Amino acid sequence: MSLQEYKRKRNFSKTTEPNADEQAAPGNRFVIQKHDATRLHYDLRLEMGGTLKSWAVPKGMPYARGEKHLAVQVEDHPVAYAEFEGTIPKGQYGGGTVMVWDQGTYEPLSSSPDKELVTGKLHFILHGEKLEGEWYLVRLRDGENQWLLIKGGQDMKPISKRLDDLSALSGKTMQVLSRGDRIWHSQQTSSRTDRTKPKKTVRAAALPPFFQPMEAQLVVAPPEGDWVYELKFDGWRALALKGGSQIRLLSRNQKDFGAKFPVIMESLAALDAQDCVLDGEIVALDAEGRSSFQLLQAYDIGEAQPPLFFYAFDLLQLDGQDLKALPLIQRKSKLEKLLKNLNGVIRYSASLSNDAEPLLDKVRQLGLGGLIGKRGDSAYDPGGRNGSWVKLKLFLEQEFIVGGYTESEGTHFGSIIVGYYVDSQLIFAGKVGSGLNSTLLRKLHARFKKIARDSCPFANLPVSGASRGGQSLTAAEMKRCHWLEPQIVCQVKFSEWTRDNRLHQPLFLGLREDKDAVEVVRERIFRANP
Numbered sequence: 001m002s003l004q005e006y007k008r009k010r011n012f013s014k015t016t017e018p019n020a021d022e023q024a025a026p027g028n029r030f031v032i033q034k035h036d037a038t039r040l041h042y043d044l045r046l047e048m049g050g051t052l053k054s055w056a057v058p059k060g061m062p063y064a065r066g067e068k069h070l071a072v073q074v075e076d077h078p079v080a081y082a083e084f085e086g087t088i089p090k091g092q093y094g095g096g097t098v099m100v101w102d103q104g105t106y107e108p109l110s111s112s113p114d115k116e117l118v119t120g121k122l123h124f125i126l127h128g129e130k131l132e133g134e135w136y137l138v139r140l141r142d143g144e145n146q147w148l149l150i151k152g153g154q155d156m157k158p159i160s161k162r163l164d165d166l167s168a169l170s171g172k173t174m175q176v177l178s179r180g181d182r183i184w185h186s187q188q189t190s191s192r193t194d195r196t197k198p199k200k201t202v203r204a205a206a207l208p209p210f211f212q213p214m215e216a217q218l219v220v221a222p223p224e225g226d227w228v229y230e231l232k233f234d235g236w237r238a239l240a241l242k243g244g245s246q247i248r249l250l251s252r253n254q255k256d257f258g259a260k261f262p263v264i265m266e267s268l269a270a271l272d273a274q275d276c277v278l279d280g281e282i283v284a285l286d287a288e289g290r291s292s293f294q295l296l297q298a299y300d301i302g303e304a305q306p307p308l309f310f311y312a313f314d315l316l317q318l319d320g321q322d323l324k325a326l327p328l329i330q331r332k333s334k335l336e337k338l339l340k341n342l343n344g345v346i347r348y349s350a351s352l353s354n355d356a357e358p359l360l361d362k363v364r365q366l367g368l369g370g371l372i373g374k375r376g377d378s379a380y381d382p383g384g385r386n387g388s389w390v391k392l393k394l395f396l397e398q399e400f401i402v403g404g405y406t407e408s409e410g411t412h413f414g415s416i417i418v419g420y421y422v423d424s425q426l427i428f429a430g431k432v433g434s435g436l437n438s439t440l441l442r443k444l445h446a447r448f449k450k451i452a453r454d455s456c457p458f459a460n461l462p463v464s465g466a467s468r469g470g471q472s473l474t475a476a477e478m479k480r481c482h483w484l485e486p487q488i489v490c491q492v493k494f495s496e497w498t499r500d501n502r503l504h505q506p507l508f509l510g511l512r513e514d515k516d517a518v519e520v521v522r523e524r525i526f527r528a529n530p
Contacts (some may be wrong), residue, residue, distance in 0.1 A: 030106040031082040032061070034164075036174060037096035044071065044149065046106055046124070046329055049114055051076040055147060059133065062151040063158045071137060071149040085169050087178060097178040100169035104128035123152065129168045129259070130159055146391065160302050169263045171249070171258025194348070196479030205275040207243035208317050212383030213252050213279055216372055216391040217526040222356035223373065223390060229352045229359055232370040232391055233311055234293040235283035236514045240268050240310065240346075243275045249282075249310075251514030257282065260300065264310045267344030274319045276338070279380075280312035280349065290368055293491055294435070297510025303439055312339065313349035313372075316380055324380040331380070360392060370394045384388035387526065396525045397493040399512050400429060403457045404483040405448065415457075416508070417473070417481065418492060420522045426486050429501070429522075430471040430494075444488075451485040471502035489515050 028281070029047040034040070035056075042060045045052035055071040062069045085100045101249040107125040120139030125463045126132065134153030140146045165173045207520050238257055241248040247268045249257040261282060270279075283291035284299055284306040291311075298304035315335035316324050323331050332351060339348045352359055352371075359371055359428035370393040378388035400418035403426055408414030419426050438446075473481070491509040499503050 023384050028107070029079070029082055030102075030104060030128065031100060032102040032131070033084075034043055034099040034101040034174065035096060036098075036178070037088075037094050042101060043074075044138065045077060045082065045500075046122075047079055047082070047470050048117065052079055052081055053117065055137070055149065057149055061135075062149060065151050065153065065155050065158045067151045068148045069149040069150075072148055073145040075247045083169070085167060085177065094302075097174055099172075099174055099177055101164075102126075102130040102168050104130040104131075109134075114258055120147075122224055125153075130163060143518065162302070166259050169260055170247075171256075171260070171262045173262050174268055175261070176269075194402075204246040205320070205353065207246045207248065208241050208275055208277045210239060210241065210248075210250055210254055211316075213237055213239060214314075214381050214383070214389060215385040216389035217385055218523050219373075219392060219526055222360075222392060225355055226376050227356070227373045227390075228376050229356055229371045229373050230313055231352070231368060232279040232348050232372050232393070233283050233291045233349075234369050234509075235281040235291055235296055236313075237513075238280060238282050238310070238514065239282065240264075240276075240278040240312070242268055242271055242273060242277075253514060253516045253519075255513055261308060261310075263308055263345050264427045267310070267342070267346045270342065271338065272342075272346055272508055273338060273348075275317060276315065276319070277317040278310075278312040278335070278346075279314040279316060280310050280346075283309055284309060284372075285309065288367070290366065293509045297440070299512070300513075301372070301439055303437075307345075311347050311348050311349045314380060325380070326375050326379070327377045328380075329376045356392065360394070364394055368394070369397075390526075396496065397491060397509065399489050399515055399520045400432075400490040400492050401426065401486045401517045402484060402490055403428075403486050404481050406431065406477075406481055407502070408491045413441065413448075413482070416444070416490070418490065418503075418506075419458055419486075420520050421518065422521070426457050427501075428458040428461050428463065428473065429504035430506055431473070432490075432492055432503070432506040432508045434506065447488065448482070448484055451487055453483050453485050456481070456483050457486050471498070471500075471504075486517050489517050489520055 027047060031045045033043045033045070033176045035043050039058065042056055042057045045054045054074050054077050054275040056074055057069055057071045059069045082103065083100070085098055087097050088095045104127045107127065109125065113122060113124070120142065122137040123134070125134050133156050136150040136152050138148045138150060140148065167177070215382055236257070237252050239250050241250065247265055249261060249268065250266060252259060252360065264282065282296070284295035286292045286295055286306070295306045297305060299306055299308065313334060315331050315338065318334060318338065323334065336348050339346060356371060356373065363371060370391060373390045373392065375388045381388065400420055402416050402420050404417040405413040406415050406417065415431040417431055418430065421427070456478060461473055462478050463472045464474055471501050489512040493507045493509055494503040495505040
């Protein structure tokens with residue numbers, strides 16, 4: 001098929017779908033678009049020969065090996081269509097809501113996939129954000145457009161209801177996308193000749209650039225001087241970027257959190273700002289209203305649905321003005337005004353009193369993790385840890401790298417083996433078994449299989465002799481361990497560092513998606529600047 005049929009069916013003065021003349025760099029892209037038109041269905045599109053070969057799949061993707069779903073081949077689409085998401089006006093061909101349900105690359109399992117397609121059978125592997133595995137497309141009869149989409153290889157766990165209703169491109173739900181103007185259109189939009197007034201006018205503005213968040217130094221006692229204090233949250237640090245109708249929610253290592261937290265994306269879209277950058281923390285709250293890292297982990301693996309919020313504590317850009325050089329007090333005043341009367345899940349992280357000792361007593365009584373202290377006159381230093389921000393922890397916890405695991409009867413593994421970097425060497429810190437439930441064990445084991453290695457990654461193993469809390473790992477014990485590439489980061493709570501630099505009474509809290517393994521070092525305790 002050529003793109004002539006695609007062009008014939010569409011009026012590009014009335015639809016924001018990409019026209020057939022838009023070009024994109026060649027590759028092996030795939031996209032699956034959830035399309036709520038006359039009937040809800042899914043469109044599978046594979047890049048081939050400069051176009052997207054396309055099939056409408058009424059029942060969606062099959063997940064069990066050998067399962068077959070009908071797939072109706074439709075007209076080829078331009079490659080630019082892979083990034084189209086939004087609404088097609090009623091009365092136009094395919095009128096309804098389109099979501100980028102999954103996207104990624106595909107791997108044809110033949111040297112000539114275009115020729116294989118002509119013969120009526122295509123075998124391929126999808127590497128997507130939601131899907132990973134083998135599928136077949138088999139034509140039922142020569143010269144007809146009806147095919148079977150068949151699951152090959154291993155079974156795949158079906159996509160959850162929550163993930164099924166989240167865009168892989170924007171993190172939005174079908175309901176939000178259907179609202180019309182507050183959506184991400186394709187990158188190129190054609191001119192419009194209709195006179196329909198939009199529901200809401202969003203001024204054009206570039207998406208602000210990402211920068212590394214400012215960091216706090218760990219101190220053992222409150223510093224002297226003019227400081228303001230905020231609650232320390234146990235969640236994932238994130239920057240919220242808004243430019244016109246474009247919105248991103250990015251971790252400090254630039255992972256996109258939009259698809260994980262659509263409820264936060266909806267609230268960000270409602271901000272009354274042409275453009276802005278918010279620094280804050282994504283948190284899950286327990287029944288007492290306390291942020292819980294373990295609950296956030298449970299949400300991430302689909303075990304719980306706790307209340308989710310984005311606590312914003314700094315404002316770095318607003319309506320084209322860079323605010324980073326302003327004193328903290330002024331930035332927080334502008335932030336409070338921006339968030340005032342805002343409905344949704346974005347909350348203002350207020351400054352508390354400047355007397356740390358009674359605040360710490362109160363925080364301890366409430367079972368919270370600690371305080372963050374900030375100089376009231378401090379500028380925002382992207383990526384810096386200059387002492388203008390400090391953290392006072394009531395419990396010891398930090399990030400560690402998973403470098404291996406031990407075996408255990410009746411489960412996937414007994415404990416994970418964790419460490420941290422000193423220069424370029426990975427240093428063993430201990431074994432962590434508490435806090436790992438069965439669901440998490442299955443998820444971790446599936447990830448571990450993909451990054452297995454033969455040799456031990458820790459520079460200071462084996463450890464001979466006894467260690468407090470059973471944190472030794474002898475050469476004999478190492479023979480029963482499984483080793484991993486040091487890529488996965490987790491959060492661990494513990495009572496203290498032992499004299500031989502091991503973790504005492506460690507408790508696994510969850511995985512850290514917002515930090516890269518190469519950044520993980522043993523947290524230093526600083527003397528606060530007077």
